[in-house]
Amino acid sequence: MTTQEAFYNYIVRLGDDSLILGQRISEWCGHGPILEEDIALTNIALDLIGQTNNLYELAVSIENKGKNIDQLAFLRLEKEYSNLLLVEQPNVDFGYTIVRQFFFDVYRKLVFESLCNSTDERLAGIAEKSLKETKYHLKHSSEWVIRLGDGTEESHRRVQEAVNTLWKFTDELFYQDEVDQNVIELGLGVDNSIFKATWNTHVEQVLTEATLTIPTNSWQHTGGRKGIHTEHFGYLLSEMQYMQRAYPNMEW
């Protein structure tokens, strides 16, 4: 694997995380539990789609094969998407949506903080902008985890169930392979194994304040980074890709 290939893949992974979570969150639009949350969730989706845009622009320029960002977003096969399994999980309810977001935001904040020092200036610039957004997302998701966890019996039960179900996708946040090793060596990307402990501490702190517990015996699932997804993913793609597949090679 050349450095160029590794860096390309690394950026696409970051972009895929943003796109797929943005797609999921946007399903809420018009259906939120309260108008203010409808606005907040839509805003988060919008930030994530914006990040996708910037990251894919960088990816296609690294690859330099004349592809455009919509081909990346809409015209790959399922196996070619390398997002985390966590972000493709269905919304289920507001509790699941918030817990998924919270696990992701804590991780993403750490990633972008480190990427601000990337030796690639373009990536550092994207990271700086995205970090601002991610801090806001994290504040929002943390506050809701606490509110729901320490709210009513029902909200506690629901959000604990979400934690239990989604926990098994959290190890993958720290997955590494030759793509990572390549970019870490050159200071282009981040060594996410360094902040696993920080992630754990942060998550534990918030969950404790929310009177929630971390499941102890959970088998961990990975595969997203290698293109092996969960069953939910195919449906997400068929909806997202519908227009580009039904009407190929057109401008919109």
Place this chain on the structure above:
Amino acid sequence: MSTKNIEELEREFQAKIDADIKIEPNDWMPEGYRKTLMRQISQHAHSEIVGMLPEGNWITRAPSLKRKAVLLAKVQDEAGHGLYLYSAAETLGLDREKSIDDLHSGKAKYSSIFNYPTLTWADMGTIGWLVDGAAIMNQVPLCRCSYGPYARAMVRVCKEESFHQRQGFEIVSLLANGTPEQKQMAQDSLNRFWWPALMMFGPNDDNSPNSAQSIKWKIKRSSNDELRQQFIDVTVAQAEMVGLTIPDKDLKWNEARGSYDFGTINWEEFNQVIQGNGPCNKERIDARRNAKENGAWVREAANAFAEKRKKKELTH
């Protein structure tokens, strides 16, 4: 309070209106004025919120990243409009939750246009172009409405609506100049939305019982028919510009009037949709009701949590 006093108050009130002095929440106002405004502003707020659904229907299927982002931003704007319109209505004593319940029970109305389905991507263009275009025609005069909070809310709403209208027209013109499939998609969409868009201006003036009073109170500043005509005159030229055909065989330029003559609107359809028999009335209200019901536990949790925190602060 004696009758004379009320008469005096009403006279003073009308004098203020005639002098274009804004009415503010704490000013005295006739009950009819308050009720009319409450009905109109809450209907307007409901229209924004229900109006999120037909477009929300295409966010997950938007054909490009750019379109997805623009559509998200647009629908988010509509939620924002809803929010500040509910706030404007609250200054008149309206309770937001009660008003939303009235929407869900069918007691409160919203713009009939949102009861039509969005079947293709072209509908995202047509809605921006025609529906937001018609909304602008309706709303620009409201920026001068006599009630201060409503007028101020409308200034902001109109700015955003004009961006919505432009992005809609941009989608339509791109499709109209695109491949044969795209052009057909745009024409089909125009065919479906043209007449419902004309109905957005409400019944003909001679069938609009509240209009005269509203105009006297400067809640409304132009009549339904005037606005409809203005909309048609502007829009026909735009359709010609992109090479789409308005689906009205009676549409003809009238030199003497300096306006277009147009065919008869199917008022029976309009009345049926208002009464709940449009293609998507049930879907729209069900979606709103489900959002509220499915979100009940979230709102309860937020309240319970806030209570707990308050108690904690008191004991510390």
